[in-house]
Structure formats: C-alpha cells, structure tokens
Amino acid sequence: MTRPLALAPELALPLDAVTQTFAFLAKRGAGKTYTAGILVEEFLKAGHQVVVVDPLDVWWGLRAAANGRDPGLPITVLGGVHGDLPLADTDGEILARLIYEERLSVVLSLRHLRKAARTRFLTAFYEALYHLAGERRVPVHLAIDEADASAPQRPMKGEERMLGAMEDIVRRGRSDGLGCSLITQRAAVLNKDVLSQVEVLVALRTIAPQDIAAINAWVVLHGTEAERRELLGSLPSLPIGESWWWSPGWLEIFQRVRVRAKETYDSSRTPKVGEVLAPPKRLAPVDLERLRTQLAQTIERAKAEDPKLLKARIATLEAELRQATAARPGPSPEDLARAREEGAAVEREVWRRRWALLRPNVSNALEPARQVVRGLERLLEASREEAPPPAPVVSALTHRIRAQQRGLAGRPTKEVLEDLKPTAGMVSRPNAGEPPLGAERKLLVALAARHPDGLTRAQLGTLSGYAAGGGTFRDYLSRLRRLGYLDESGDRIRASAEGLAAAGPVERRSTPDELQAMWRAHLGAERQLLDVLIAAWPTPLSREALGAQAGYEASGGTFRDYLSRLRRNGLLDETRDGIRVVSTLMED
Numbered sequence: 001m002t003r004p005l006a007l008a009p010e011l012a013l014p015l016d017a018v019t020q021t022f023a024f025l026a027k028r029g030a031g032k033t034y035t036a037g038i039l040v041e042e043f044l045k046a047g048h049q050v051v052v053v054d055p056l057d058v059w060w061g062l063r064a065a066a067n068g069r070d071p072g073l074p075i076t077v078l079g080g081v082h083g084d085l086p087l088a089d090t091d092g093e094i095l096a097r098l099i100y101e102e103r104l105s106v107v108l109s110l111r112h113l114r115k116a117a118r119t120r121f122l123t124a125f126y127e128a129l130y131h132l133a134g135e136r137r138v139p140v141h142l143a144i145d146e147a148d149a150s151a152p153q154r155p156m157k158g159e160e161r162m163l164g165a166m167e168d169i170v171r172r173g174r175s176d177g178l179g180c181s182l183i184t185q186r187a188a189v190l191n192k193d194v195l196s197q198v199e200v201l202v203a204l205r206t207i208a209p210q211d212i213a214a215i216n217a218w219v220v221l222h223g224t225e226a227e228r229r230e231l232l233g234s235l236p237s238l239p240i241g242e243s244w245w246w247s248p249g250w251l252e253i254f255q256r257v258r259v260r261a262k263e264t265y266d267s268s269r270t271p272k273v274g275e276v277l278a279p280p281k282r283l284a285p286v287d288l289e290r291l292r293t294q295l296a297q298t299i300e301r302a303k304a305e306d307p308k309l310l311k312a313r314i315a316t317l318e319a320e321l322r323q324a325t326a327a328r329p330g331p332s333p334e335d336l337a338r339a340r341e342e343g344a345a346v347e348r349e350v351w352r353r354r355w356a357l358l359r360p361n362v363s364n365a366l367e368p369a370r371q372v373v374r375g376l377e378r379l380l381e382a383s384r385e386e387a388p389p390p391a392p393v394v395s396a397l398t399h400r401i402r403a404q405q406r407g408l409a410g411r412p413t414k415e416v417l418e419d420l421k422p423t424a425g426m427v428s429r430p431n432a433g434e435p436p437l438g439a440e441r442k443l444l445v446a447l448a449a450r451h452p453d454g455l456t457r458a459q460l461g462t463l464s465g466y467a468a469g470g471g472t473f474r475d476y477l478s479r480l481r482r483l484g485y486l487d488e489s490g491d492r493i494r495a496s497a498e499g500l501a502a503a504g505p506v507e508r509r510s511t512p513d514e515l516q517a518m519w520r521a522h523l524g525a526e527r528q529l530l531d532v533l534i535a536a537w538p539t540p541l542s543r544e545a546l547g548a549q550a551g552y553e554a555s556g557g558t559f560r561d562y563l564s565r566l567r568r569n570g571l572l573d574e575t576r577d578g579i580r581v582v583s584t585l586m587e588d
Contacts, residue, residue, distance in 0.1 A: 005042035011245060011257045013039075018048045018141045019179040020250060021170055023195060025187045025215060026204030031241050033058060033145060033268045035202060035259050036183045043141055044073045050105045051129075053144040055118065057081060057111035061267025064280030071284040072264040076291060080109025084286050085295070089117035092124030098298045099140075100132045119159055122150055126165035133169075133176040134439065140178055142169065147182035151191040163191060164467075170197045171524070172465055187214035192558065196221060196525040200247040203231060205238040212236075220551055221528065222248045437502060440476035442466075444485060444503035447495040449518065451508065454487075454494035458568040463522050515585050519571065526562035530571060533581045540578030 004012035022039070026032040040062065043050045052059045052075075060082040064072040078095065079087030087095070087108065099106060108125075110118050133140065144150050151166040152159060170180055171194075182198065184190050188210035195218055206212055212235060219228045223246065231244050234256075238244075245255050265280050437444070446463035447455060457477075461468030466476070477493075480486050485499030495503060509518045516534065520527050532549045533541065543563075547554030552562070563579075566572050573580045 003046075005039070005046060006260070007038055007042065008257045008259045011255060011259075013042075013251070015046060015048075017179070018043055018046075018139045019174050019177055020200060021174065021179060021198045022181040022200045022202060023147075023187075023190075023198040023218075024181060024183040024202045024204070025190075025206060025211070026185060026243075027207050027211070028185045029240070029270065030185075030205040030238075031243070032183055032185065032202075032204055034241075034262060034266065035204065035243055036143060036145075036181055037062070037262055037264070037266075037268070038259050039181065040141075040143055041073065041263055044075060044105060049099075049103055049138070049140045050075070051099055051140060051142050052107040053110070053122070053125075053142070053150065054080070054107050055110045055146045055149060056268075057109045058268035059107045059145070060109065061265035061280070062107065063283040063286075064265035065282075066261070066263055066265055068265055068278065068280040069282060071282045072280075074284045074286070075105045075107060076286050077107045077109060079113075080111050083109055084288055085291065087112075087121075089113055089121045092121045092126075093128040094295070094299055096125050096128035096132055097301070098295055099129070100136050100138075101298060102294050103138075116158070118149075119162055123162040123165065126150070126162060126169060130165055130168045130173060130178070133173055133178040137176050141181065142173075142178065143181040143183065145183045147184045148186045148190045151182070151194040153189050153191050166191070167194055170194050185211075187211040190214065192217060193524055199250050200245065203235060203238075203244045203246070204242070205240065206235040217551070219246075221525065222246070223254070227254050440479055441503065443473075443476055443480060444495055444499050445506050447486075447493065448500055448503040448506035449509045451495055451500060454489075454492035456491050456570060457493065459570060460493055462565075462569050463518070465522070511588060512584070512586050519569075519585070523565070523569075526565045529559075529562050530566060530581065533572075533579065534585065537581060537586050540573075540575065540580045542578050546579055 004014055005017055006012050017039075022036075024032040024036045037059070040050055040052065044062070052062075054060075057080040060077045060080065062073050062075050063077065063082075064070070076085075077083050078085055087110070095106075095108065098104060110121065113121060129140075129142070151163055151170075155163045169178060170182075173180065182190065182194070187195070187206070188208070192214070195214070198218065201215070201218055201222075203215055206215065212232060215235070216228065216232060219231060223231075227246070231246070231254075234244075239258075242256060242258050245251075245253060245257050247253050269277070271277050442464040443460060443466075446460055449463075455463065457468045460477075461470075461473055464473075466473040477486075480499065481488075483498070483502075485496055485502055487494045487496045487499075500506075509515055519530065523530065529546060529550050529552075532546060536549075541549070543554045543559075546563075547556075547559050550559075552559035563572075567574075571582055571585065573582050
C-alpha cells in the first residue's frame, strides 16, 4: 500500500510516519486519544505493525467498526475486560518476543494491573522491545497512552529502569525502525528529556499553566517566536477535535487541523449521565488457537535460552523429588537408582547448556595464544627468506615470548590474559567464532572522527549514543579492547591503527565549526545551554545569566543536570569569572 495516511482533508502523512515520534498533548476530554486513534487506524490500514500500551482499557474498540455492527481492524487485544487472552505482570519480555517473532499488532490492556505490577511489566517489555528492534530492524509503531506513567519527569523508586528504556526507545529507536506516539493529559509531568526528542507535536486544548509551560519548552527548542505566540495563545480556547500539528524538521508543517471521524468504535468515549453504552455486536476475528500455540512456543524458546529459568526448573524437579521421597518412606533400590539417573541426566543437561554459553568466550580467551603461534610462524618464515619482519611485529612478538618465558603455567587466568593482550603493531582479528562488528562500531566511528586527539569515556558514550556507565557500553568497549582496536592512555581512549581500519572511512572533525556541529548532533536538550555559551564567546557568563538566557532557573534541577552533562563531556571552562565553552570549540 502506497497511499498517504489521511488524517484530515488537509493533512496526510507519508508512510514512513510509522518510524517517527509523535506527542499528543491535551487536557482530559479534549480528544487526544481519539486523534491518536485515527493515526493508529491509518497505520493498520496501511499494513504497518502497531503496539498500543493501554493503561485505561479504552483501545479495544479498534476491533469493531464505528457503527458498532460491523467488524473493525484485525488487532489482538491482550489483558483487560475485552482481552482475547489474559496478561500477567510477568509476561513483559515474552510478549515483546511474540510481537516481533510473529509480527503481531496488539493492544496491551493493563487496567487490571496495580501500579507496581504494571511497572514490572512495562520495564521488561520496553527493554526487550528496544533490544529486539536492534536485532530485527523492521518498522513497528508503539503508541503509549498515559505516557507520563511510562516516562515520568520524577521517577519513583523502582521506575528508573523503565524510564531509561523509554529514553532509549524515543531517542534511538527510530534507526532500528521503532516509532513512538506519546499520549498524555499532563505534559508537565512527562519527562522533558523524552519530550524534547519528539519529531511531531500534536497539541489540543490545554488549560493548566504548568502544562502550557511544558509545551512552551518544546516550542522554544524547535520553533519561531511568531509560531510560539500563535500556538500558546490558542491552546486554552481550542475547540474540541481541533489540533495543532507541528513538525519543523521532518514534515516542515505548522498547521491547525480538524481531524476526520474515527472509522472504528470509540471505546474511549465517556458515557453521558443516564446513558448505557451498548457494546459492539461484531469484532474483527482473531485466531485464538493459533495465538495460544504461538505464545506457548515463544515461552518454550525463552526458557531454553534463559539459564535462570533452567535453574528454576531444576530446583522444581529437585523439590518434587524430595517431596516424593518423603511421602514414600523406605524407597526401593530401584527407585533410588532411577532418581539418581534422572538427577544425573538433568545435571548433564545443565552443564551442556552452560558449555554452549561459555564456548565462544573460551575460544576468544585462546585467541591471544593463537596470535603468538601465528606471529612465531611469520617470524620463522621471514628468517628463512633472510628478510627481517617489520619492527612493530618484532616488538609485539618479543613481548609475548617474554611473557611465555616468565612462566604462565599456574598463574591466574586473568593475569595470563593481561600479559597476552594485543599490543601495537600486531593486527588482532576476530577468529572464526567471533561475529563481525555490529553496533559497537559506533564507538570506533566516534573515535575515528576525533583521531588522534581521542575522547574520554563520557565523551565517547555521548558521541556513540550509549550511557558511559551502562552495561552495553562496557560490553562494547571490552570487545573492542579484546580485538586490539583501542589505545588507552590516562583518561583518553583512541582508536588503534587496526581500529581506524575497522571503522572504515570517517570524516575527521577538527575545526571549531565541525566540532560544534558534532556536539549539537549528539547532545540532548542541554545543547541549548551550549548554544548560549557559544553566542557569548569569549565573555564568561554567571550561572544566573546562563540560566536566564537559556530559559531555565539557575537553582533548578533541570539546569543543574544539563550543566553537569556539559561538564562531564569536557565542554565547559569554569573560572571565578564565570562559565565559557572550551576554546577548542571556538579557536583553530
């Protein structure tokens, strides 16, 4: 299907809207869920895959036509009163797998879950969805109603991981095909780092001053002063059903629109006093038997790949064995022998699966020793031809031979691997069992762009798009280190010659204009402070002056967080006279 997504006679979106980020912001009852529902209708009619997170149980009406008599769109509903199958708070990762493996469009109704249970479900679901998007790379649109509960401005204890997963989805999901719509009546409590990354703002009637201020923060980052005045001035009196669609970067539109009527049943409509809403008579059919089979198969695959679940199964079997033994005093020798055999079979299976997980790591650990052997073979071959090998190769081989002579036998494995780690001059390539570089290449590209100056860990994390303290960043850094692609000295990390080759052609960023553009592209909302400091150069600014010009209270938490991020990335020069950007961003 190639026709555009028709939302109103005067507004049609291209098909690639499925991977874009939208924010539907309005007061209660102004039509934000209704308007977002029309966008979801268009996605489903175009054959796109859609996942709706529904904390209120108001999206099931997609399955019925607006007249309540005919079937609607083919989307599965899980959980809630109208669900095709129940949904438990432990199903987050399993359902994310099912959605990607079976290419399902689903409504996840969470009304029946208490707040803590809902947080557990969404944390596992969002994390799994983001990582599966990186593996599968197919277009999926995630529509999240009551989005402030998934991405709160001030997360409660236990909500931090959920917020982190949401930030990953909104900031980085698009490159893997994962689009997102955030729907909320409380723009003020929706996380500002998440809201600032939205590509299309859809604003309906809004009255509360704090919510209008939150919308203004987005407008300041993306729009002009004239557009800001027109939008904010109209929000309190905007008629129900009318909305502003603003996309300054992608669609380049600033348009006031009255959207078309929904084609599916409006299950989010509030009943009037004395009114009883009749349920629709027909729903689009769902193959429940096939869905149950798919779900069971997904669960079994997850169990087979998860050592924790295998361990729990073993513990269950052992408990059942103890219970059976206690309930039957005086077991016969045959019973004991059979129990021992079953236990041995389970233990063998455990060790087989552990070895399957460890084998690639063992192979990687042996790679330095293989390099020693290959290097000696090259050295001997060169000596036969009476031509000495290159000096870096001799240096690297000398290092390894001396390590062997120091007596590696009996020493801890960690020390042995440290002695045998790749050194300059020796090309370290992945062995046959080592997969080619994937997402970790982003780190090499960031280092190559700043070669030979190098980057700190914090700078490398920002420019590659990963949290420098996160597990993914540490894993990628460890693998690049193991392959000999890094040179680390003091607090600086540089790409080695082999690392530069693995990164491929990369444009070096060295002039002030190039460096400014590079940081603007990778910073979040904190780049607004950077722009103010660049405009003020070389005059230093006090914290109060910087906050006032950037539109933040200097004593506020947001201002302090943004300043801290710029400081961690080494972009600030702070003295008693005030704050400036570092000179490398301004002077050749």
